[in-house]
Amino acid sequence: MRSLILSDIHGNLEALEAVLEQAQRESCDHIIVLGDLIGYGANPNEVVDRIFDLKPDLLIRGNHDKVAAGVEEPIHFNPSAANAALWTYNTLTPANRQRVANLPKGPRTLHSKIEICHGTPYDEDVYIFDEQDASEALDSASKQLCFFGHTHLPGIFSRESKSGSITVFVPKTNTSEPQAKILNPLASHLINPGSIGQPRDGDPRAAYAIFDHVTNEVIFIRVAYPVKSTQEKIRTAGLPDSLARRLAQGR
Ligand code: ZN
Numbered sequence: 001m002r003s004l005i006l007s008d009i010h011g012n013l014e015a016l017e018a019v020l021e022q023a024q025r026e027s028c029d030h031i032i033v034l035g036d037l038i039g040y041g042a043n044p045n046e047v048v049d050r051i052f053d054l055k056p057d058l059l060i061r062g063n064h065d066k067v068a069a070g071v072e073e074p075i076h077f078n079p080s081a082a083n084a085a086l087w088t089y090n091t092l093t094p095a096n097r098q099r100v101a102n103l104p105k106g107p108r109t110l111h112s113k114i115e116i117c118h119g120t121p122y123d124e125d126v127y128i129f130d131e132q133d134a135s136e137a138l139d140s141a142s143k144q145l146c147f148f149g150h151t152h153l154p155g156i157f158s159r160e161s162k163s164g165s166i167t168v169f170v171p172k173t174n175t176s177e178p179q180a181k182i183l184n185p186l187a188s189h190l191i192n193p194g195s196i197g198q199p200r201d202g203d204p205r206a207a208y209a210i211f212d213h214v215t216n217e218v219i220f221i222r223v224a225y226p227v228k229s230t231q232e233k234i235r236t237a238g239l240p241d242s243l244a245r246r247l248a249q250g251r
Contacts (some may be wrong), residue, residue: 007034007149011041012197018225033119034149035062042233061103079242154194171220173203204250
């Protein structure tokens with residue numbers, strides 16, 4: 001059994017299509033989406049439609065989804081994120097705005113071993129960047145495996161049940177090989193697949209992951225997409241130019 005893990009698409013249709021095309025060949029049984037379908041990118045309606053058409057087994061909201069659907073004010077947003085959220089709110093069709101506003105909040109459970117959240121299990125808006133953040137998140141996790149997004153940085157934080165020490169796995173960037181990591185069955189894990197629509201680890205390719213329930217393995221995968229046409233759309237839409245520029249750098 002294999003789960004396809006998607007996160008932080010941010011209205012980037014070209015990146016999402018490239019991921020879905022490649023993932024077709026990976027024969028997954030579940031689709032899990034960790035939130036932030038929209039915000040930043042120029043195709044919010046198309047991305048929302050595409051994700052709902054996939055009928056994911058689990059789909060939760062992210063902080064940008066809340067703001068861009070009008071559920072919450074952009075209080076913690078920098079000016080370009082707030083500007084993009086307002087543009088997205090105005091661009092979404094009323095039906096899509098409603099669908100995004102109705103997305104459930106994490107954490108949600110897939111089965112007895114797995115839960116998902118956007119930021120952390122205890123707060124969807126909190127980021128997990130380091131071991132200290134991971135430790136607090138693991139304290140609040142109810143399952144052995146927790147998939148999360150929000151930072152746009154792929155990787156795994158693992159805590160050994162005996163020693164309590166935390167180890168970090170970061171997949172290599174800018175390599176054509178998928179990066180696989182077998183999970184220690186005696187540890188609990190926080191797993192971030194990385195971002196499809198706005199990677200921030202210095203690799204501009206779209207990031208996603210597959211979890212193999214049988215081998216207990218996480219596979220981190222990158223796929224190139226036509227960044228230039230995505231940038232062009234962002235500029236044509238009148239969205240902040242910084243949002244187009246950062247896509248080329250993966251920052
Ligand atoms: Zn995000």
